[in-house]
Amino acid sequence: MKEIDLKLQGKIKRLTNETFKFDERVKDGWFSAVYFLKTREIAKRYKQDNTVLMQFFQRKHAVLCGTDEAIALVKCFADHPENLEIYSLKDGDKITPFETVLTIKGPYQDFGFLEGIIDGILSRRTSVATNVYNVSKAAAISGKQKPVIFMGDRDDHFTQQAGDGYAAYIGGSTAQATPAMNEWWGKEGMGTMPHALIQLFNGDIVAATKAYKETFPEDELVSLVDYNNDVITDSLKLAREFGSELKGVRVDTSRTMIDKYFLRNQHLLGTFDPRGVNANLIFALRKALDDEGFHHVKIVVSGGFNEERIAEFEKAGVPVDMYGIGSSLLKINTGFTGDCVMLNGKPSAKAGRRHRPNPRLEKVCD
Numbered sequence: 001m002k003e004i005d006l007k008l009q010g011k012i013k014r015l016t017n018e019t020f021k022f023d024e025r026v027k028d029g030w031f032s033a034v035y036f037l038k039t040r041e042i043a044k045r046y047k048q049d050n051t052v053l054m055q056f057f058q059r060k061h062a063v064l065c066g067t068d069e070a071i072a073l074v075k076c077f078a079d080h081p082e083n084l085e086i087y088s089l090k091d092g093d094k095i096t097p098f099e100t101v102l103t104i105k106g107p108y109q110d111f112g113f114l115e116g117i118i119d120g121i122l123s124r125r126t127s128v129a130t131n132v133y134n135v136s137k138a139a140a141i142s143g144k145q146k147p148v149i150f151m152g153d154r155d156d157h158f159t160q161q162a163g164d165g166y167a168a169y170i171g172g173s174t175a176q177a178t179p180a181m182n183e184w185w186g187k188e189g190m191g192t193m194p195h196a197l198i199q200l201f202n203g204d205i206v207a208a209t210k211a212y213k214e215t216f217p218e219d220e221l222v223s224l225v226d227y228n229n230d231v232i233t234d235s236l237k238l239a240r241e242f243g244s245e246l247k248g249v250r251v252d253t254s255r256t257m258i259d260k261y262f263l264r265n266q267h268l269l270g271t272f273d274p275r276g277v278n279a280n281l282i283f284a285l286r287k288a289l290d291d292e293g294f295h296h297v298k299i300v301v302s303g304g305f306n307e308e309r310i311a312e313f314e315k316a317g318v319p320v321d322m323y324g325i326g327s328s329l330l331k332i333n334t335g336f337t338g339d340c341v342m343l344n345g346k347p348s349a350k351a352g353r354r355h356r357p358n359p360r361l362e363k364v365c366d
Helices: 024-028 034-046 067-077 108-138 158-171 195-200 205-215 231-245 260-264 279-291 307-315
Strands: 052-057 085-088 102-106 148-150 221-224 246-251 298-302 322-325 337-343
Touching (some): 108 307, 195 221, 231 246, 231 260, 231 279
């Protein structure tokens, strides 16, 4: 299988300082570890003329993200940023363990206090981008790239949505759940209906979908079908009512529930886990739709999906057309480290660390 292309690699200008809504207290050291702030004061007092080279790396194969944000942070809050020399890889670059992704050269007191914040930016953004990239690769195992919707709005603090949405886009997600998630890359949020909409119509999936269609006639009609825990019955009701206008159904059955289809067909039980959105349920749903001629209706699945579960579905040929994923994409599993490795042009680093030049780094211009 051909490896997924990273959509933005080498094709995008860096995001500018105007993109990010930084808290102005960064300048005062509010978000910096106290020992960095103390070192800044000592450097000002005793080593004002020293120049250090700080390099940033991590320890895994990953998809890099957060460089533009980190550079913008330095330009906004470092003292005399015009005198700093910055080299960096780009968001979307694939990186290897211990590869240098960013270097900053200048007086320590001018930028050193930002080290931990830069580590945090790179760690979070790269983790999300890499998680999404790996999920997207899993969603292409069958030979066809299945779209991935980033639905992480309920899995973390809302203030993270813009950055996480951008990182998910860098990693390969097709769409995002909220307007904020799309803010940094200029798209719109995507979504249809929650369970609450169906509840407002007392569980009448047809009435709820009709109301949605009349209110948002320009949207592609995709309905959530697990509210009554009977996804095949409700999907067929919708397909019969809306015909070619119904573009898809989304199955989000809880992992603690067994769909009524299996309760009606208990002879099928005993050889698989029937809870939640399982492969046998989706196979049965696809067959039921196809048997009545509704081949055009796509199947979207969500609820607890991650890289491993998607890979299992794809290897088994489960007829899923799109995956909606949330919490598994927000796991922070890539940690960055910043090290001062050169002092006044000469190698100088703690034991076990050294200057690791990287010919892929590009000088960052204003």
